[in-house]
Amino acid sequence: MTFPGPSTALLTDQYELTMLDAALADGTATRRCTFEVFARSLPHGRRYGVVAGVPRLLDAIARFTFDEAEVAVLRGAGAVSERAAEFLDGHRFAGDVSGYPEGELYFPGSPVLSVSGTFAECVLLETLALSVLNHDCAIASAAARMTTAANSRPLIEMGSRRTHEEAAVASARAAYLAGFQATSNLEAHRRFGVPTTGTSAHAFTLLHDTEADAFRAQIEALGVGTTLLVDTYDITQGIATAIEVAGPELGAVRIDSGDLGVMAQRARAQLDGLGATNTRVVISGDLDEHSIASLRAEPVDAYGVGTSVVTGSGAPTAGMVYKLVEVEGRPVAKRSSSKESRGGAKSALRRHKPTGTAVEEVVHRLDADVEVGEHDRVVPVPLLRKGEPAGELPSLDESREHLRRGLVAVPWEGLKLSRGEPAIPTTFVL
């Protein structure tokens, strides 16, 4: 579905338009260029990044059209001359895009996206491409660590309220990609088919005269398989009331506050004592990958995760950049002290042991003569050719499975939550 907004063309930094303007004036706008998206490093000593947002980006590029309304805004803002305004009227991207498929892992220097065409058409996509990828990759990268920490216990994304209302929809999608089981966000279901879940908040208990009334109303409406929130008043009393009202077939209880490990143990013991041995214990409340990991030994059946996943757990942006690497077949690169760049259009190869374990990310010039071994894999795939889709994209579930397999192939040290080196080294053959 093509939400939101009619045209994405103004989700752009003004300098892309002024550069276009100046390049049209001196004739360099038609030079053939390649821009690449990559991360110089992973945030916070992370071991890997997860590519997410590729279909969202391709959809946004398809809607990157300058029609009368957009050109009028640019003229009004004094952002372009008449020359550029005329060029932009009806403009669409007609170049080539290739990149890492969604759900792929990336490492420092991995050429995550490659955009080729005239300078004019490629320079305009910088902000849009980075906004989508920096956000979605940040969320998926954090979410994947939580999935690992949860060790096959289900995770529910419920962070919509902690982030911009549209970022919330993209976050729900990215978390599902990274192995979460469901989201609370209904728009993510509408747009992307992400499974949703949800039962009740403290407000529902407070609305009623007694906790028992609230539980009874919820069970009447949603059935005995629902999840009752038991920590509005006193947790022990809440659990007793829950089983009294629902019987031992109650689906689950949720605890959203307190010392969650201790609470989970007590809740389990109390439920078992009441014969509710199949009633699950759902834990939420300021969880992140570290607290999820610390609850591994506790009798927790599912986790609800909010703030930490939608804010990238300390890394709310993936830090990717969009750099010009080639002009008319000639490699170009900034020669700055602190921000190293490598010129030339690139591809990448993931090398594996015969056992399937990944050992190295080889980033090489597109035209380099690199041996592709039996267990190696060329990572980038074509995405757009002359502005048109290069093929059918994998479904969200297929990309989710691709990531799951990719994480299995990571050396075990690379799945540690602690800070450290990337899971596999990047070797540059340039």
Add this chain to the structure above:
Amino acid sequence: MTFPGPSTALLTDQYELTMLDAALADGTATRRCTFEVFARSLPHGRRYGVVAGVPRLLDAIARFTFDEAEVAVLRGAGAVSERAAEFLDGHRFAGDVSGYPEGELYFPGSPVLSVSGTFAECVLLETLALSVLNHDCAIASAAARMTTAANSRPLIEMGSRRTHEEAAVASARAAYLAGFQATSNLEAHRRFGVPTTGTSAHAFTLLHDTEADAFRAQIEALGVGTTLLVDTYDITQGIATAIEVAGPELGAVRIDSGDLGVMAQRARAQLDGLGATNTRVVISGDLDEHSIASLRAEPVDAYGVGTSVVTGSGAPTAGMVYKLVEVEGRPVAKRSSSKESRGGAKSALRRHKPTGTAVEEVVHRLDADVEVGEHDRVVPVPLLRKGEPAGELPSLDESREHLRRGLVAVPWEGLKLSRGEPAIPTTFVL
């Protein structure tokens, strides 16, 4: 302007719909309720928060409509029963909303937003209200600290690429509210009239055969008052070339890398030596409020700020909650150990010294008999009455001025960047 999306109704957590469903079944859905939005604490030892996003929220509430399409999604997701589906068809919010005006300061416990009506209509707004306010307040709160740190030097927001493409638009608006001079984001100009700026990136220099060619092209197109980016190759050479090409009337040079303090000094000295005494020095590159403050003594004329402002400088969400505080005139509150809540519908008074300095935030029950002194101010204002606008909202520029004056009234310790207590204490009269 009403971007994006036709209806905001699904930017919602599923549990709001299941609660509605159960409350419709047992008749509690029509109970008169008040929900309040507040922050239990300020993030990271901040001294104050800035209210932002109020007009965005009111616009989103106006578009919070369940039409055929939305109801079909809810049915398809199994999120509601037939009873709730029928209730929702054509539903609109028809309750009352009051709250802190945009640009107002807030403190722990401040009743930032108050939503009254039936349980049914109020419970549905939780996620939308929190998404808008938690995002926009986080950005404005961080941006206001940067404005203080910059000490009247202009700040340009250029972080769109580091955040979700729609969050970028809201961030540009929030940063402008908090005193930034302009944004790079063109959509923020279209929707909210935020002034934009932008000149060129390293790509523009790399596109050309020489740096001099690039500078010449830019000056031809944008005039000699433009800003030339001088750190693509060698900064000293870049500045020499810039003045050679543009002459001493060049508007500004921008430096985006290296030790920014040292670079600013060298650039200033070099420009002065070349007679370009009016050419400004613009600094960008991973700035936050602390690095901006540390550059106060350096000859910097303007700052470009990206990642740190759009990610809330370490606090990407304001941590506000939406809590049921009153049912049929009776105060209600969760009795949890770790998450204190205070029942009853509230208002607030800001007390000031005769000099105009704020001294106290008094949060009191709506019906309490609180003395409003000569220098005190009632903070919340009516926003919606029976679902309709309660009056004309201030313009963005008026709210910007309101915040500027509000910050002048903060005790000087309250403007310190270091962690500490809130700038003024909150007193609860409940």
